[in-house]
Amino acid sequence: MPILKNIAAIAKGMSITFMEMFQPTTVENYPDGPGPLRGAKFQERYRGVHVLQRDENGLEKCVACFLCAANCPANCIYIEAAENTAENRISGAERYAKVYNIDYNRCIFCGYCVEACPTDAITHGHGFEIATFNATNLIYRKEQLLAARPAHLGANPVFNSAEVAGGAPAEVAPGE
Amino acid sequence: MADAPKLVNITVDGKPVAAPAGTLLIEACKTVGIEVPSFCYYPNLSLQGACRMCLVRVEKMPKLQTACTTGITEGMVVVTDSDEIRQARKSMVEMLLGNHPLDCPVCDAGGECELQDMTFSYGAAESKFIELKQHRDEQQWSPVVYFDRPRCILCYRCVRVCGEGMDVWALGVDNRGAVSTIVPNKQDHLECEECGMCIDICPVGALTSGAYRYKTRPWEMKHVGTTCTHCADGCKTTLGVRRSDTGMEIVRGDNRDKSGINGDFLCIKGRYAFDFANNEDRLTQPLIRKGGRLVPATWEEAFEFVGRRFKEVLDREGGRAIGVIGSTRTTNEENYLLQKFARVALGTNNIDHHRTADFPAFAAALHGKSGATASMRDVYNASAILLIGNDPTEEHPLLAWQIRNNVRLHNARLYVVNSRPIKLRRQAASFTQVTSETDFTEFLGGDESLASFATREGWNAVRDKLRAEQGLVIIFGSEIFGEDIQALARFAASVPGAKLLCLGDYANSRGAADMGLYPDLLPGYFPVSGAGKFHQEWKITPAAPGMNIGQMFEATKTGQLKALYVIGANPVGRLNVNPSTLKNTFVVVQDMFLTETAALADVVLPAANAYEKAGTFTNTCGDIQILKKAGEVTTAKPDFEMIVRIADAIGFDVRKLVPFGHGVHADMGQSRGAQSGEADQHAVWLEANGLEPKMSPFDPVATLDEIQRLVPGYDVSRTELLAGNDQHTSIAAMGPGTVQNPELIVPAKNNLFSSGTLGRYSRTLNSVIENKDPEPADAVPTD
Amino acid sequence: MRFSDQFEQRFTEMLTHYPTKRSVLVPTLLYAQDEVGFLSEEVIAEIASRLDLTELDVRNVISYYSMLTTKPRGKFNVQVCRNISCLLRGADELIEHCEKKLGIGHKGTTPDGLFSFEHVECIGACSWAPAVQVNYDFHENLTTETMDRVLDEYRKKVQ
16 A cells, blocks of 8 residues: 555654744844844854954964964965064064965865964954955955954053054943 | 095994094984984084083993094994983983073074974973073174074084184173073174174074064075175075065075085175165166156166167267176176177177276286186185285175185185285284285295395295195285286296186176176177187177277267166266266166166166076186076066167167077078088087077076187086086186276275175165274284 | 283293193183272273283183172172081071171172172081181181171271
8 A cells, every 4th residue: 555655654754844843943043133143153163254362461462473374275374574662562572463464265264273373363253254246355454353452451552552443343441 | 635534434323334534423424314413513613512412322432422522433333313312312402491482483593493393303392390481681782683592502603603613703601501691792782794604503593683583484485596796706695585565575695505605604795785675765667867857767668768869879970989888796698798789789899897806817817727717615625825915804705714714624824915914814824914016016026136125035935835835726806917917827837736816896797807898808808809709600890999987988078979878887976977977978777776877877777686687697716606586576677688678679680689599490501501601500509518599588598508608618517507506617718818907997895894886775784884883893812 | 901010920920831821811810800809891801912812702701700700899708608518507697697787688799898798609618617708818617796706807907
């Protein structure tokens, strides 16, 4: 009786479907969800757009050692180094990255740069909305990659000199 | 020659090794490819035995021995790698890292640091030490030398190379034990020759360069081995280049592979003074004078304009109304092309350059005496050296290095004859001070009938000693010219095996002379009147000698000279020419900067420098070396290309100028009969030498082909040349030469920190000059 | 720069003792220091030129030896041994006492320029520990009281 067999099979299949209809949904409601991420959720380990971190004094952690660029299999990191001076202190060490570009046309988000970084300056953030109509927009400059400065350091003149126009959105310090 | 030294047989790691008696164990191991690590040992410097990295086990010796201080003895059995040895070395590295900051990501030596390598090899990255590291701030000792004390591992290489190698003795060691520290001679700064040898030799990042500071990292650069463009010694230098907005930027100079005539030596100019290329005053586009002002123009416009104006002069008055001034810093190919352009395309012998030595008289004196010229390598190996005039320490740093180290390592005897107490007298076995130029002549001639002889009896003794020398190299500066060179050559002939070396001043002064930038001499010092071979090749060669530089500027005053073509030279600035004398002359200048001459020009063409093009240089000894393109700016063109473009713009067939494309359709004489003499000689030569015809009129190698074919003495091995090795060209094989008017020879008078026009635009050199103490450095021991 | 006749006599004689000139450097420096009180720039330059050395060489040697100094010292240089024998017999107390009494620390000099104070390594007087050397004179078996007396005696010498 092949017909009965088929009906039984369909009934069994549909029963799973109907049962699932009463389970809570696991699909993210991106991009119509709530919050700044509009419903997107990430695992902590997600490798998104890079973030160049700052130390506890708000100085850049990157010392322009070029190890990330050397380690990059896609050759997408471009750095120019410069020396910190007493008047213009950008990073915690003697040297800082004057230019730090990542070309997201080429980046494969492998995380090797993060592995290579001796100062934990470069990390993967959770940024993922980088689609654009113009490939030149995919070359991110240091200003776009830098972490926001900590709010309590807003009035630090050393820190302000490191701030670059068009940089990451800064939290406004009280009284600023 | 002494007998070959006795060989001693030892066994290293089971391999039999035979080396001359007296060889150090560490060197003997190298001969069979066993590398014994070391920090303090450095070939050709005195032994230190400080780092204990080279510990090896020698059979029948109770403890581990240092391979760098142990001489080999017959039957020695050595183990260079075992658990015991690895443990000992690991402990040494751990000790060195005890206070060594781990700031490798910031340190300029990171990536080419010997301590890093050792730590990787011996795995001492984890330390037992828990003490806090002692930090000391970095010190700047001079514009180019920075010292980071905690990074120093006290190998004393810098102290030794500065003292023994450079004879400057500017570095020392203060305190003792664990608090020892390297100190500069002026307590908080250095007063020295700024050669940067200490930085180069530092195995870690304790001594770092101000010029290279934090610019990039070693693996980010491309390394190009080329020849230095400053003095006439022709050091091989490795330029580290990195891409920049305008092409390729040179960020570092050193001699990375320790090859070439200079080994590990470079002076301040070779090491740091490449920065003129990035000077902001550098010309970036062709300029044409319009309404009294130089205004930017396109290349096409400029070439067309120059070609048209040259053509007008040629048609109206012929080639004798045009003068050409060549450069001492352009390549052999460019110099050859320039004189061919003048003689063949313009039909004039009005060609000259800034002469700094009397090479034609040198050629005349040595004509036919093959083997009588010394190469830079000969200076290092000669058993005796006579140095007449000049101050090599200032003007020829490599020559001074060769002399010093020959005396130090080979016990050569140095005889100095000079009007000043030059620094090299400290190495000299005899120093004879003369007072005037005639004294030089007298010293050489040894004319005992001279009245003043009684006061100079020491001279005779020196001359007698010199005559007794075997393998003497005689080096002379611009104090000796004309007939004196003949006298000197006669003196040399009386000493068996003596070789001569004539000192010019600029990177390719010798090349400019060899390539015939003279109004009366063709390439290879052949007189223009008897232009046999060249006439055959080029068909047209003007037979009457042309005007020299002085005459050219006289002729511009009288209106005889209607156009002047200047390449890489600044005759106006050097000869103090009144600007008004050039107001009726059409002046074209190819240069990097708006020099005094370029400022008066009607057309200025921005030129590439020697680091930005390919070609060959001949150093003052006659050693020809290759130049490879390192840096690149998109806004300048090589002089070679510009000369060809101008010839083309005049309407001259550039095939007659550059032998490119020859042979491709040549019939090798078959159709006209091989005996007819009409065969394309160049194609035949290329074929015979297994060389390809060049396909571009801008390829200088096409001209090198012609130089090698036509200029005697330049027929050196192409393989060696292209491999980056120096090849000695013999001036004795060249033409008969001639004695020149000595007034035309103007020494450059450059010192360690100046380098003609290039020096004026080098930020590093200028910063060093500004930082110099007004009073001279310490008087140093004379014994 | 002029030294005393005695210095010159010693210097000339010393030169004959060694095959190379620089061998007399350390004794010369010591004699010069005794005479001038410390090794001034002037002394360094003079000795360097006499021995055909660079000033750097001379400075390197001075910095190696703790008994040589380039800074002025007091008239009496109190050197307290603090090696094992002296330490066991109370050098620590002696050091503390001297520091308090003179009001200066290691390598310090009193404002009146009378005393300098430093602790030194073994002065070879272990049998009579704790020992102190003042200039070239030894004082042995000291206690804080006898130390006071020693210092007072020196102070009296000047008055």
